[in-house]
Amino acid sequence: MRLDLPLPPPPDVLRRGPFRAGAFSSRLHDPVVTAMVGRWLGIAFLTCFVTGLISHLLQYPPSWLVLPSRPVWGYRLSQGIHVTTGLAAVPLLLAKLWTVYPRLFAWPPATSLLCALERLSLLVLVPSALLEVATGVANVAQWYPWPFFFPTMHLWLGWITVGALLVHVATKAPVILDALRRPRAAEPAGDGMSRRGFMTAVGAAVGVVTLTTAGHTVWPLRHLAVLTPRRPDLGPQGLPVNRTAAAAGVERANAEAFRLEVRGPKPYTLSLAELRAMPQHESELPITCVEGWSASARWGGVRLSDLLDAAGAPPDASARVVSLEQSGIYNDSEVGADHARDPLTLLALDLNGEPLALDHGFPCRLIAPNRPGVLQTKWVTRLEVLA
Amino acid sequence: MKGRVLLGAAGLVLMAWGMRGMLVDAELTAPIGTLTWLAGALVAHDFLLAPLVCAVGWLLTRLLPAEVRPPVQGGLFVIGVVALLAWPLVATPAPQVNPTNVGLDTGRLGVLLGLVAAGTALAVVRARMRAGAARRRDTQQSSGPGPSNRPST
Numbered sequence: 059m060r061l062d063l064p065l066p067p068p069p070d071v072l073r074r075g076p077f078r079a080g081a082f083s084s085r086l087h088d089p090v091v092t093a094m095v096g097r098w099l100g101i102a103f104l105t106c107f108v109t110g111l112i113s114h115l116l117q118y119p120p121s122w123l124v125l126p127s128r129p130v131w132g133y134r135l136s137q138g139i140h141v142t143t144g145l146a147a148v149p150l151l152l153a154k155l156w157t158v159y160p161r162l163f164a165w166p167p168a169t170s171l172l173c174a175l176e177r178l179s180l181l182v183l184v185p186s187a188l189l190e191v192a193t194g195v196a197n198v199a200q201w202y203p204w205p206f207f208f209p210t211m212h213l214w215l216g217w218i219t220v221g222a223l224l225v226h227v228a229t230k231a232p233v234i235l236d237a238l239r240r241p242r243a244a245e246p247a248g249d250g251m252s253r254r255g256f257m258t259a260v261g262a263a264v265g266v267v268t269l270t271t272a273g274h275t276v277w278p279l280r281h282l283a284v285l286t287p288r289r290p291d292l293g294p295q296g297l298p299v300n301r302t303a304a305a306a307g308v309e310r311a312n313a314e315a316f317r318l319e320v321r322g323p324k325p326y327t328l329s330l331a332e333l334r335a336m337p338q339h340e341s342e343l344p345i346t347c348v349e350g351w352s353a354s355a356r357w358g359g360v361r362l363s364d365l366l367d368a369a370g371a372p373p374d375a376s377a378r379v380v381s382l383e384q385s386g387i388y389n390d391s392e393v394g395a396d397h398a399r400d401p402l403t404l405l406a407l408d409l410n411g412e413p414l415a416l417d418h419g420f421p422c423r424l425i426a427p428n429r430p431g432v433l434q435t436k437w438v439t440r441l442e443v444l445a
Numbered sequence: 446m447k448g449r450v451l452l453g454a455a456g457l458v459l460m461a462w463g464m465r466g467m468l469v470d471a472e473l474t475a476p477i478g479t480l481t482w483l484a485g486a487l488v489a490h491d492f493l494l495a496p497l498v499c500a501v502g503w504l505l506t507r508l509l510p511a512e513v514r515p516p517v518q519g520g521l522f523v524i525g526v527v528a529l530l531a532w533p534l535v536a537t538p539a540p541q542v543n544p545t546n547v548g549l550d551t552g553r554l555g556v557l558l559g560l561v562a563a564g565t566a567l568a569v570v571r572a573r574m575r576a577g578a579a580r581r582r583d584t585q586q587s588s589g590p591g592p593s594n595r596p597s598t
Contacts (some may be wrong), residue, residue, distance in 0.1 A: 085500070149526045152494075159495050181487075182460070188486040189479075200546070207477030210470050215479070217463025224456030228449045259519030260483040262564070263526045270557060271530075284553045285530045293545035302543050354479035387452070417545075 061172040073165055082160040085246040086256050092157040093237035094253070095260060099150040100223065103187070106194075107220045109140035113348060114213050117395060117430050127400040130427040134346040137430070138275040144194045145271045145285075148265035151191055153256070156182070174291050176229050183222035190219045198271075198349050199287050208349070274351035290353035291382030294415040297355050300347050300431055303416045306383040308437050310416050318405075318422065322369030322443030329423050333407060336360045341402040347431040357425045358408035362441075363399050371443040373399060378444055379424045382437040391433040392444070399425045405438060497527075513569045513577035520565025524558060 075081070116133055119125050126132075168174035180223045190212065197208050204211075227234065235368040245253055273283030273290075280289050303309070317327045328336075339361050346352040366377060377398045383389040397403055407414060414420040419436030426434065467474045501521065505514055534549035 082499075141574050145530065148530060149522070153522075154525065156495065156498060159491075159499075162491060184490070185483040185487040189483050192486060195530060196533045199537045201533040201537040203536070204482055206475040206482075207473040211467075211471040211475075214463045214466035214470065214474060217466065218460050219463075221461075221463060222460030224459065225453050226456075228453035228456060231449050231452075235462045249511045251518055255515040255519065259515075259522050262519060263523045266523055266557070267526060267530065268560065270527075284550060284557050285527065285534070287534055287546045287548055289547060292547060298545040299543060305542060402594055424486065 059177070061170070063171040065166070065170055065174065067166040076160075076163040077165050079165070081163065084250050085119045085248040086251060086253065087157055087160045088246065088253075089233050089237040090240055090244065091236050091253055091256060092154065095150060095154045095157060096234070097120060097238070099147060099154045100227065102147040102150055103220060103223055104145065104439070105143045106140055107216055109136045109143070110213065110216050113140060113430065114209075116428075117209070117348070117433065119392075124396055125394055125428075127394075127397040127403065127427050127429075130343060130402065132274070132428040133430055134344045134352045137350060138272075139347055139416075141194070141198060141216045142272050142275070143266060144191060145198070145267050147191055148195065149260055149267060151187060153260045153263075179222065179225055179229070180336050182218065183226050186215055186219040186222055190215050200231075200349060216371050219433060264339075271350075275346075275353075277353075286351065288349070288351040290351060293354070294417050295355075295409045295412060297345065297353055297409065297418065298415040300349070301388075301436075302435070305391075306381075306386060306437070308382050308416075311382065311421050311437070311439075313421060315440075316421050318438065319440045320365060320369045320442075321440065322366070322371050324368070324370035326368065330407075333360055333361060333405070333422065336340060336364060338407075339401070340405060341404050341406075341425065341427075343402060343427055345431050346429075347433060352431075356410050357404055357406040359404040359406035359422065359425075360423070361401060361404055362393065362403045363401065364427075365405060365441055366443060367399060369443050376444045378442040379405075379435045379438050380440040380442065381435050382439045388432045388435070391435045393424070393426065397429060400427060402427050405441070481550050512572050514564055516568035519568065520561060523561050523565075527554075527561065546551065 099270040113133070113136065115123065116125060122383040168177055193204070193208060193212050193215075194387050196202070197212070202208060251259075267285070269279065270284040271286050273279035273281065274288050275290065277290060280291055283289050283394045290298065291298050313330050316330050318329075318333060319325075319327050334352050337360070338358055341357050342354060343357055344352050344354040362377065366375065371377070374395050375398070376395050377393045378390055379393065380390040381388075393403070403424075405422050406419070409415070409418050414423060419438070422438050424434050424438060467476055467479065475532075502518065505517060509517060531549055531554060537548070
């Protein structure tokens with residue numbers, strides 16, 4: 059079967075409403091404009107895809123990969139880029155789709171089999187791109203009005219979206235290349251908004267979105283963070299909280315009765331006083347959440363490597379920290395060997411010079427460099443050496 | 446052509462990998478739920494949002510002189526994007542659950558929208574002045590070579 063098999067045109071009586079010739083009058087419905095916005099949108103989607111995969115790898119490390127604990131700010135930077143770029147993609151995606159909106163009502167709907175296939179592929183790309191961006195935006199506000207688990211759906215839809223995007227670029231390559239090569243002077247005549255005006259408006263929207271959201275991770279912009287729910291300076295002890303003790307169902311542990319259980323070749327338990335009697339260290343480390351906010355803080359406590367050494371753990375052993383939190387998927391986490399042996403990795407007792415607030419994980423919590431916030435396990439009650 | 450085929454094939458592989466993941470993790474991705482939301486996203490954009498934008502554009506062509514329309518359209522676009530991004534902050538009841546989730550600060554949002562409106566107003570004034578200057582140039586040209594505006598040296 060030949061793919062360029064021509065299809066018979068539908069009867070003209072069906073050509074009504076938006077299907078009429080000239081139904082869309084703006085001179086901006088033009089491949090040159092589409093390619094100009096599409097180029098930026100494509101860069102944004104690829105950036106989000108790469109940083110999204112980094113985030114996924116750090117949260118669900120595969121057994122064959124040793125993740126580095128440095129640079130300290132690695133995850134903070136990559137997730138900051140992921141969320142900031144994803145938010146900036148909102149105006150880009152809307153603008154891009156608007157420029158091609160008349161194509162939805164192209165007449166005849168398809169001239170050949172190949173053309174029909176190409177249009178059908180958009181039935182994957184357009185809803186995927188819309189839902190991928192929309193779920194990301196809602197996740198920043200921790201709003202989950204849907205029946206799926208956000209991280210997993212967002213990951214797999216990301217693969218589908220970027221795959222469909224590559225197919226789209228491959229099928230449209232001649233139009234894109236022609237549009238980008240054409241001189242700017244070729245703008246169609248008319249009195250409506252010009253290309254330059256359109257790109258200025260899109261750029262202004264991207265600028266406003268970036269300036270009013272990046273502040274949840276870029277400290278100097280924190281006072282401008284209007285469109286994100288968190289500010290890096292607001293919270294107990296000057297630090298935001300993603301999951302409160304109340305939300306996790308954790309009550310304040312009795313400081314006298316609390317014991318940290320350490321399981322390993324040489325198991326032992328420690329009271330809070332004994333933990334404080336061990337060599338104390340300070341680390342300046344950020345908390346970085348997948349939702350995009352991050353904030354640096356000064357943590358004080360015991361080095362995880364000291365606790366592991368005391369338990370007779372071999373230097374290449376990884377560890378598991380278990381929380382007082384009874385349920386929930388993040389009530390324990392694994393610490394790979396590189397992170398476990400990093401001198402900055404602490405079982406923290408203090409935050410910014412005071413004992414941890416309950417919402418920050420009293421009596422003790424894990425804090426490690428280059429690690430997603432959901433894995434910085436709070437309210438730690440048990441440490442296990444893994445083989 | 447070879448590059449295009451390779452790119453398209455790579456795209457198909459990525460899509461297949463994503464769809465495989467959706468099905469393998471079906472318990473978490475709820476494929477029927479995901480498909481419903483995909484259809485919802487398409488309908489919400491193609492048959493609600495985009496027609497609404499077209500309707501507003503059509504109204505603007507009836508209500509505004511041509512020269513001020515572009516800056517007003519640009520300003521409305523920025524305001525629309527801000528409104529879309531503010532929506533989840535209004536929709537989540539999170540501030541009661543978590544005090545560090547400060548939700549939407551309506552005062553700050555008001556200031557932001559005011560700044561966008563002010564920027565739009567400036568762009569409108571600039572567009573009007575430019576259009577006025579162009580009109581004056583046109584009348585001067587059509588009334589023949591009048592006295593030069595340039596000071597004689």
